[in-house]
Amino acid sequence: xxxxxxSGPALVKPTQTLTLTCTFSGFSLSTSEMCVSWIRQxxxxxxxxxxxxxxDDDKYYNTSLRTRLxxxxxxxxxxxxxxxxxxxxxxxxxxxxxxxxxxxxAFDIWGQGTVVTVSS
Amino acid sequence: xxxxxxxxxxxxxxxxxxxxxxxxxxxxxxxxAWYQQKPGQAPRLLIYGASTRATxxxxxxxxxxxxxxxxxxxxxxxxxxxxxxYCQQYNNWPPETFGQGTKVEx
Numbered sequence: 001x002x003x004x005x006x007s008g009p010a011l012v013k014p015t016q017t018l019t020l021t022c023t024f025s026g027f028s029l030s031t032s033e034m035c036v037s038w039i040r041q042x043x044x045x046x047x048x049x050x051x052x053x054x055x056d057d058d059k060y061y062n063t064s065l066r067t068r069l070x071x072x073x074x075x076x077x078x079x080x081x082x083x084x085x086x087x088x089x090x091x092x093x094x095x096x097x098x099x100x101x102x103x104x105x106a107f108d109i110w111g112q113g114t115v116v117t118v119s120s
Numbered sequence: 121x122x123x124x125x126x127x128x129x130x131x132x133x134x135x136x137x138x139x140x141x142x143x144x145x146x147x148x149x150x151x152x153a154w155y156q157q158k159p160g161q162a163p164r165l166l167i168y169g170a171s172t173r174a175t176x177x178x179x180x181x182x183x184x185x186x187x188x189x190x191x192x193x194x195x196x197x198x199x200x201x202x203x204x205x206y207c208q209q210y211n212n213w214p215p216e217t218f219g220q221g222t223k224v225e226x
Contacts, residue, residue, distance in 0.1 A: 037216070046206065046218055046219070046220045046221050047155075047163065047206055047208075047218040048218070049214070049215045049216045049217065049218070052214070052216075060213065060214045061214060062214060062215045063214060063215065064215075096162055096163075098162075104168050104169060104172075105151055105153075105168070105210040106153035106165055106168035106169075106174075106208070106210060107153070107155075107163070107165060107208075108165050108168075108174060108175075109165075110162035110163055110164070111162065112161075112162055113162050
């Protein structure tokens with residue numbers, strides 16, 4: 001069974017750095033053609049793709065947020081980590097990680113999401 | 121690529137057919153997915169490759185289209201189908217862009 005679970009702080013102050021961890025099971029990011037993305041959703045709004053890391057360690061970022069994002073993986077722990085710098089209240093959202101099989105390109109399994117509020 | 125969904129809200133009675141549209145600002149070939157999201161839940165993949173149902177998705181969900189025009193059809197709405205539906209292109213990335221969603225309500 002494939003599962004993903006996001007973890008991280010629920011409340012972050014403006015200008016601080018956010019670190020989110022996606023812990024997954026049921027697949028490998030080291031040998032299979034799998035990818036993991038981070039996607040966020042502000043309250044009542046649409047989904048926004050943030051970043052992706054592939055099994056071969058290729059990394060891709062939303063160009064509008066590129067300077068603030070870093071994605072990495074720890075294959076020994078089955079984790080993908082996203083850091084976002086210089087947080088602003090507009091970054092308040094539910095943050096999801098999702099698996100993407102490279103062979104079909106859609107997000108087939110999602111975590112339950114973690115709510116992050118940016119406020120002083 | 122900008123994905124535009126219509127209508128924003130679709131009011132349908134149980135048992136009726138629902139047709140949701142998604143338009144891409146440029147061709148995405150058949151690299152389009154549809155997701156269903158219920159309140160407080162993560163999105164769930166329904167359709168990928170424009171017309172292939174994901175594992176476990178009922179046959180009443182069908183997708184069609186290619187290029188810039190796509191349709192998600194729910195043949196006979198069940199109570200559990202009332203939700204928000206998003207389309208997403210993965211042809212030209214980054215970024216992999218989503219539409220703004222269509223809410224299907226009773």
